[in-house]
Amino acid sequence: xxxxxxxxxxxxxxxxxxxxxxxxxxxxxxxxxxxxxxxxxxxxxxxxxxxxxxxxxxxxxxxxxxxxxxxxxxxxxxxxxxxxxxxxxxxxxxxxxxxxxxxxxxxxxxxxxxxxxxxxxxxxxxxxxxxxxxxxxxxxxxxxxxxxxxxxxxxxxxxxxxxxxxxxxxxxxxxxxxxxxxxxxxxxxxxxxxxxxxxxxxxxxxxxxxxxxxxxxxxxxxxxxxxxxxxxxxxxxxxxxxxxxxxxxxxxxxxxxxxxxxxxxxxxxxxxxxxxxxxxxxxxxxxxxxxxxxxxxxxxxxxxxxxxxxxxxxxxxxxxxxxxxxxxxxxxxxxxxxxxxxxxxxxxxxxxxxxxxxxxxxxxxxxxxxxxxxxxxxxxxxxxxxxxxxxxxxxxxxxxx
Numbered sequence: 077x078x079x080x081x082x083x084x085x086x087x088x089x090x091x092x093x094x095x096x097x098x099x100x101x102x103x104x105x106x107x108x109x110x111x112x113x114x115x116x117x118x119x120x121x122x123x124x125x126x127x128x129x130x131x132x133x134x135x136x137x138x139x140x141x142x143x144x145x146x147x148x149x150x151x152x153x154x155x156x157x158x159x160x161x162x163x164x165x166x167x168x169x170x171x172x173x174x175x176x177x178x179x180x181x182x183x184x185x186x187x188x189x190x191x192x193x194x195x196x197x198x199x200x201x202x203x204x205x206x207x208x209x210x211x212x213x214x215x216x217x218x219x220x221x222x223x224x225x226x227x228x229x230x231x232x233x234x235x236x237x238x239x240x241x242x243x244x245x246x247x248x249x250x251x252x253x254x255x256x257x258x259x260x261x262x263x264x265x266x267x268x269x270x271x272x273x274x275x276x277x278x279x280x281x282x283x284x285x286x287x288x289x290x291x292x293x294x295x296x297x298x299x300x301x302x303x304x305x306x307x308x309x310x311x312x313x314x315x316x317x318x319x320x321x322x323x324x325x326x327x328x329x330x331x332x333x334x335x336x337x338x339x340x341x342x343x344x345x346x347x348x349x350x351x352x353x354x355x356x357x358x359x360x361x362x363x364x365x366x367x368x369x370x371x372x373x374x375x376x377x378x379x380x381x382x383x384x385x386x387x388x389x390x391x392x393x394x395x396x397x398x399x400x401x402x403x404x405x406x407x408x409x410x411x412x413x414x415x416x417x418x419x420x421x422x423x424x425x426x427x428x429x430x431x432x433x434x435x436x437x438x439x440x441x442x443x444x445x446x447x448x449x450x451x452x453x454x455x456x457x458x459x460x461x462x463x464x465x466x467x468x469x470x471x472x473x474x475x476x477x
Contacts, residue, residue: 122148146420154234158425159189160411166419168236171243182243183250183267184274186295186327187235188381188405190215194230194238196254197405198325198379200274201294204267210254212325212379212405217262218253244269276300279307282320283467289314290463292322293337296329296383301336308340308366318371318474320466321391324401328382331359331410331429338390340365341372341397347390349430350410356430372397373470375462376444381405389431389442398473399444400466408438 130139149163164172171180184203188195196214199206219241220227226241242250248269255262276299280290289311293300311319331348338347339361346358374388374397385404391397410427430436446469453459 149422150234150236153422159192159235160407160409160423161425162235162423164236164421164423168240169415169419169421171239172413172421172423180243180272181246182269182272183252184270184272185210185242186325186379186381187216187238187242188327188407189235193217194233196379197327197381197407200272201278201292201325203272203274204270205265208265208267210252210265211256212377213257215255215257216252217255218251220251220253221249223248246271275303277303277307279310281314281316282463283317283471287315287317288320288467288470289316289318290320290322292324293326293384295326296331296333296337300329300333304337304340312366316370318373318470319367320373320375320463320470321387321397322375322463322466323380323384323388324375324377324462325379326381326384327379327405328384328407331383331386334383334387334390335359335362338387338394339363340367341370341391342394343368345394346432347394348386349432349434350427351430351436352427371470371473373466373473374399375401375466376404376442377402377450377462378405378441382407385437385442386429386431389435389437392442392445393432398446398469399442400446400448400469401444401462402447402449403443404437404441406437406439406441408436408440 126144129144133139146163146165153161153163183205184200185205186197186200188197190213194216196205196210196212196216198212199210216230216238218227218229219238221241221244224241224244228241230238242252244250246269250267250269252265252267253262254265274294276294276297278292278294280292282288282290289307291304291307291311293304331350335347342361342365344361346360348359350357350359372391372395374391376384376388376399380388380401381404385407388399388404392399408428408430409425410429411423412426414422414424416422428436428438446465448462448465450460450462453461
């Protein structure tokens with residue numbers, strides 16, 4: 077069975093069915109039904125409030141039972157104080173799946189949280205946010221969209237609402253107020269939404285003699301393995317001398333894809349450990365790779381998160397591969413994705429993931445061997461000082477330095 081950082085199952089949540097069926101029976105007039113307690117929680121108060129809202133609320137047209145159920149479930153997940161455990165109504169659940177397919181309409185930002193503040197995990201390459209200069213680690217303080225009559229601070233916002241506010245029709249505009257710690261001040265970015273379609277894997281030949289393969293992995297999604305296999309075939313055909321594995325601004329995705337790519341370089345043994353409530357399970361090399369012994373350097377930054385951190389950490393610990401760039405994001409938890417009736421879904425944190433050594437990097441991230449901050453060159457926008465440093469480190473290794 078494919079093991080995901082985001083595990084996908086089709087299930088029916090019993091509690092949801094109880095809530096829906098109870099709502100129906102209540103609306104048929106069974107107002108005095110004694111509802112069962114769920115664990116230590118007594119749902120009598122829930123239905124008492126429901127009854128008072130139906131009876132007393134001024135605007136009867138605003139009473140939407142399905143929307144109220146969705147709101148109650150959203151509140152239930154929010155009460156856990158875990159930004160990665162969330163309920164997704166049907167529209168948002170569809171959008172969540174679009175992220176991994178690689179095609180949707182928006183500004184091209186992967187969202188997360190830094191100390192409960194909405195943050196840019198990674199701007200997607202070649203899309204509106206990146207073109208405007210938004211960077212991994214930027215904090216999003218405010219969202220404004222006149223067409224949606226939206227003007228909101230992000231304090232206390234949940235991930236679903238943030239995604240809904242920022243995405244929109246192609247050609248429409250949204251203004252994000254961004255705070256960058258380095259600058260010490262906020263700035264408004266006016267972004268025009270576009271169709272976001274980003275390949276999982278991009279191959280570029282770099283170095284003085286173009287003999288080093290820069291394999292940039294943008295996410296671990298549905299098409300990643302096919303695109304990766306195609307790129308690796310070209311590396312082998314052209315007899316590449318070494319690989320710069322570029323995981324910058326990769327927000328993660330399927331755990332199995334990280335294991336697949338790790339297995340390309342590692343011949344055997346553990347790649348990642350998953351620590352659940354009751355036990356710890358190890359996932360190791362599960363296929364024969366084609367890049368065993370290939371000289372390797374890994375590029376990371378603050379936008380490298382989750383499965384990207386798993387891969388980078390495993391290659392560093394198991395092979396001694398050098399990491400170059402900036403400290404990674406620090407997401408060390410595993411979410412299970414459950415599809416619910418009617419197209420809704422829920423993401424539930426079910427485990428921590430640990431590096432092969434057992435180390436967990438949640439909130440801490442991974443500090444590279446060679447720390448170098450990206451510095452934009454206004455005279456030469458295509459220049460990449462972090463990539464240049466990675467090539468330098470790899471070239472030194474090839475020369476036996």
